Amino acid sequence: MKDILISSFDMEVGGVERSLISMLEHFDYETYKVDLMLYRHQGEFMKLIPKEVNLLKESLPYTSFRKSISELIREKNYPLAVTRVLAKLNTNILGRMKKMEEPGYLQMQLMWRYALPFLPNVEKEYDVAISYLWPHYFIAEKVKAKKKIAWIHTDYSKIETDSRMDIEMWNKFDHIVAVSDACKESFIKKYKELTNKVIVMENITSPLFIKKMAIEQTAHEMLPDKRFKLMTVARLSHAKGIDNGVKALKLLKEKGYNIAWYVVGYGGDEDKVKQLVRKNNLENDFILLGKKTNPYPYIYASDIYVQPSRYEGKAVTVTEAKILGKPIIITNYSTSSSQLTDGIDGIVCDLSVEGIANGLEILLLNENLRNQLANNCMNNDYSNSDELQHLYYLIDKECQRNHLKSSVKGVI
Incomplete structure (x- = not known):
């Protein structure tokens, strides 16, 4: 039985966390022993971790990545508090120099790099x-393994980081798994030298589970x-x-x-x-429901599902809306x-305020189109647990290679 370690931050409600739970639910525990390292044991999805998974004990230094600087100081964790301050200061300087639209990724990168010692x-x-x-960085620098694999969930061509540091980190991995073909293409466009490391494995979805949860409440x-x-x-987030x-809602309300x-x-x-909602007098129209462990009843109760993102890898929620038969x-992006085929299982609109408003107006005025899109989604099968075969192939190929090396060494 092969020993596998999987790491992530926590189990707060989010698309990445939902995809991780789906993967763990479908994992072959007769062949693989799985340890799960969460930097902090928190989040509503903690209770969804399958019993077959061995959840490793929380490590205090790693919990710092989900704590504020003031919390670290109160806990007298001064070295990690200092690394956080340095990361923030350097990000502010570099962010202004390079006119970064979203410097948060660089700050997280520096935070980890400075904290490693x-x-x-x-x-x-x-x-x-x-x-x-x-x-x-955790798997790259702090874990010994015969093989290392990293996941990419977003469009890396849109993420502003220190590319030199990134390349150094990515080179510690044998394979990089992208959640879609487009996600892979955007990644290798930025990091051409890593092309041969990247494969595609889509997020695991469970239509039966999603439909069950949609009517559970x-x-x-x-x-x-x-x-x-x-x-x-x-x-x-941005x-x-x-x-x-x-x-976009303001424009539609004005019409x-x-x-x-x-x-x-x-x-x-x-x-x-919230400030933008108040500024546009939309308090009763643009409604923030907050964190929900089970978002499916809300998708199910809606008339149209909208993903107004600036960039994505492959949004889990769009696939879930398809499963629930929503236009x-x-x-x-x-x-x-x-994500979808324009005019078949959804509509792709221009990435702008006016584009979102115009796209929504087309659907609002055309009930037949809404029904057609919904029916096309309902008639499709989105189950894909066989995607895990890609991962098993990578695991077993490398383990067999290492076993062969050991056998040859023993003969010599």
Whole structure:
């Protein structure tokens, strides 16, 4: 039985975390022994971790990545507090110099890089170590494994980081798994020298589970609302374009449409979004529902699912909306072609406020088109647990190679 280590940050409600749970639910535990390293044992999805998974004990230094600087100081964890301050200061300087639109990724990269000397190594050696969420420094630097695999979930051509540091880190991995073909293409466009390391393995989806969860409870906040209801499930961040959604709704309301836009999610831009909602007098129309462990009843209760993102790898929530038979509209982010086929199982609109508003208006005015898109989704099979065969192939190929090397060495 091969020893596998999988690492991620925590089990807060999010698309990456949902995809990780789906993968763990379908894993072959008769062939592989799986240890899970979470930097912090928190989040509503903790209870969904399969019993076959061995959850490793929380390591105090690694919990720092989900704590504020003030928390670290109160805990007298001064070295890691200093690394956080340095990362923030250097990011502010570099961000202004390079006019970065979203410097948060660089700050996280520097935070990990500076913290490495103060983080413990993992004693056990694994057959395969998998880093499920960027930045991948833990698996790259602190774990011994015969083979290392890193996951990419987003459009890396849009992420502003120190590319030299990134290349150094990526080269510690044998394989890089992209969640879509478009995600792979955007990655190798930025990092051409890593082309041979990248394969595609789509997020595992379970249609039966999603449909079951959709009717398990009611979206009680939405039920009394008789207006036409839009729905987005996303992190409140620059990447997800929720601010553009607010502005697009303002344009539609000015045209007289009786609609409401609901958002399930949380994130660092929550205050900004709330301020924008107030500024446009949309408090009763653009409704933030906050964090929901089970978002499916809310998608199910909506009339149209909207993904107004600036960039994506492959949004888990769009596939989930397809499974629930919703008319879908997404923006024309660079990997949108891997998400749906325009006019068949959804609509791709221009990536702008006006583009979102115009795309929604087309669907609002055309009930036949909405029904056609919904029916096309309902008639498709989105189950794909066989995607895990790609991962098993990588694991077994490398383990067999190492076994052969050991056998030859023994003969010599």
